[in-house]
Amino acid sequence: xxxxxxxxxxxxxxxxxxxxxxxxxxxxxxxxxxxxxLAVIGGSGTGKSVLIKSIxxxxxxxxxxxxxxxxxxxxxxxxxxxxxxxxxxxLFQGAALFDSLPVWENVAFGLIxxxxxxxxxxxQAALEAMNMVGLDxxxxxxxxxxxxxxMQKRVGFARAIATDPDILFLDEPTAGLDPIMSNVxxxxxxxxxxxxxxxxxxxxxxxxxxxxxxxxIAMIDDGHIIWDGPTMDIDESGNPxxxxxxxxxxxxxxx
Amino acid sequence: MRFLATIGRGTISxxxxxxQIVVFAAIGLYHCVRPPFYPxxxxxxxxxxxxxxxxxxxxxxxxxGAVLALQSFSGFGFAxxxxxxxxxxxxxxxxxxxxLAGLMVAGRVGAAMAAEIGTMRVTEQIDALxxxxxxxxxxxxxxxxxxxxAMLPLLVLVADxxxxxxxxxxxxxxxxxxxxxxxxxxxxxxxxxxxxxxxVKAAVFGFLVALMGTYHGYHSKGGAxxxxxxxxxxxxxxxxxxxxxxFIITAVFFAS
Numbered sequence: 001x002x003x004x005x006x007x008x009x010x011x012x013x014x015x016x017x018x019x020x021x022x023x024x025x026x027x028x029x030x031x032x033x034x035x036x037x038l039a040v041i042g043g044s045g046t047g048k049s050v051l052i053k054s055i056x057x058x059x060x061x062x063x064x065x066x067x068x069x070x071x072x073x074x075x076x077x078x079x080x081x082x083x084x085x086x087x088x089x090x091l092f093q094g095a096a097l098f099d100s101l102p103v104w105e106n107v108a109f110g111l112i113x114x115x116x117x118x119x120x121x122x123x124q125a126a127l128e129a130m131n132m133v134g135l136d137x138x139x140x141x142x143x144x145x146x147x148x149x150x151m152q153k154r155v156g157f158a159r160a161i162a163t164d165p166d167i168l169f170l171d172e173p174t175a176g177l178d179p180i181m182s183n184v185x186x187x188x189x190x191x192x193x194x195x196x197x198x199x200x201x202x203x204x205x206x207x208x209x210x211x212x213x214x215x216x217i218a219m220i221d222d223g224h225i226i227w228d229g230p231t232m233d234i235d236e237s238g239n240p241x242x243x244x245x246x247x248x249x250x251x252x253x254x255x
Numbered sequence: 256m257r258f259l260a261t262i263g264r265g266t267i268s269x270x271x272x273x274x275q276i277v278v279f280a281a282i283g284l285y286h287c288v289r290p291p292f293y294p295x296x297x298x299x300x301x302x303x304x305x306x307x308x309x310x311x312x313x314x315x316x317x318x319x320g321a322v323l324a325l326q327s328f329s330g331f332g333f334a335x336x337x338x339x340x341x342x343x344x345x346x347x348x349x350x351x352x353x354x355l356a357g358l359m360v361a362g363r364v365g366a367a368m369a370a371e372i373g374t375m376r377v378t379e380q381i382d383a384l385x386x387x388x389x390x391x392x393x394x395x396x397x398x399x400x401x402x403x404x405a406m407l408p409l410l411v412l413v414a415d416x417x418x419x420x421x422x423x424x425x426x427x428x429x430x431x432x433x434x435x436x437x438x439x440x441x442x443x444x445x446x447x448x449x450x451x452x453x454x455v456k457a458a459v460f461g462f463l464v465a466l467m468g469t470y471h472g473y474h475s476k477g478g479a480x481x482x483x484x485x486x487x488x489x490x491x492x493x494x495x496x497x498x499x500x501x502f503i504i505t506a507v508f509f510a511s
Contacts, residue, residue, distance in 0.1 A: 088386055
């Protein structure tokens with residue numbers, strides 16, 4: 001935990017976001033100290049993705065406050081926003097790899113484009129990042145389309161950590177993967193986050209993954225955080241919505 | 256009342272779209288002149304737009320020049336040797352060269368841009384660019400605008416030469432005109448205003464094709480259907496705008 005008086009790494013206050021008449025976020029409050037790993041859980045359409053995209057700056061919230069390292073990010077100029085974005089790494093649900101670039105260039109993209117690293121050095125750094133997530137250098141020159149879903153996720157994670165970010169965002173890291181591959185991805189995330197020492201926010205509907213990769217869980221429902229606490233306490237939340245979500249997750253897993 | 260409300264909503268929607276396109280174009284052009292630049296991407300787009308469009312533009316130009324000569328001959332006959340050369344040169348350099356090249360590039364390149372950027376949008380690749388501190392306008396839009404504005408005039412230059420050649424081949428080998436006399440008539444017919452207006456048109460058409468391709472791709476929604484719709488919209492809107500601006504530029508150059 002942070003020492004008293006320390007600003008949290010990420011602080012969200014009374015965040016609202018609506019799409020037309022559909023109010024998705026209705027006053028979200030969240031504080032995440034540096035080095036913590038938070039899993040935001042919730043059903044489809046409850047606002048998980050909107051929350052994470054608002055924090056990253058991909059969506060503009062209607063009102064509220066988002067602070068990164070004590071610095072208000074809403075209303076920032078594009079230049080200031082770019083500076084803050086350099087602290088981020090993101091794994092997208094579908095990996096979102098660039099089709100037009102080979103695997104190694106995908107991983108090295110942030111190093112070349114935003115850090116100005118020379119291509120030869122960037123390739124070496126990319127191979128090291130790929131090695132960290134258990135990918136062989138043989139696939140470095142392949143196109144992302146030639147890889148399986150699990151390998152694409154690994155490349156996506158390697159790309160997210162290649163720039164050594166302070167804050168990692170993981171969007172449904174195990175979605176669409178079989179239980180074995182999900183487990184592999186969870187292990188890679190745990191080791192990657194440990195090695196980086198990064199603050200992490202994952203959004204997931206997979207309780208198995210949430211329990212493994214986080215030390216804190218927040219449940220979002222109907223645009224609010226309805227429960228927030230240590231991962232180990234989730235089974236004693238005392239919140240009927242959280243309990244129902246956990247039960248339905250177990251049911252799906254057993255089915 | 257409901258009828259009027261429908262008309263009102265439609266009108267507002269048109270103005271909103273025009274406003275969005277103007278803002279998109281302004282941001283795109285701003286990033287065309289502000290570093291960092293991506294020379295590798297600009298070159299890649301130049302090859303895609305210029306080099307790979309050469310066959311289709313060349314074929315269109317040679318047949319158009321040939322048809323112009325055939326049609327002119329059916330009107331003027333053997334007495335109109337100089338006039339046929341004049342019609343071919345003016346027709347190709349002032350109108351048909353830039354317009355047909357522009358339409359061909361709209362179909363080939365504009366559609367490809369919309370499909371590629373649209374797919375990037377729906378698969379979150381554009382969001383990924385942002386999270387990697389790379390401005391999508393700078394990385395995706397600006398190189399395409401720069402390359403299209405630079406390459407369309409060059410393509411039209413080639414189309415002009417090939418189009419005139421098409422007219423020459425028909426006139427000399429089909430009608431039996433004297434090649435030297437025909438070439439001299441062609442040269443005499445060439446006017447700098449018409450030639451320059453064709454190249455200006457080409458640059459504007461290049462901008463319009465790239466703008467519509469990138470705009471519709473960038474704003475595509477949904478999955479494959481959204482990308483397909485973006486591609487159709489890119490080609491249709493670029494073609495209509497191209498014909499509209501052809502009229503405006505012609506009016507500016509030749510109205511007096």
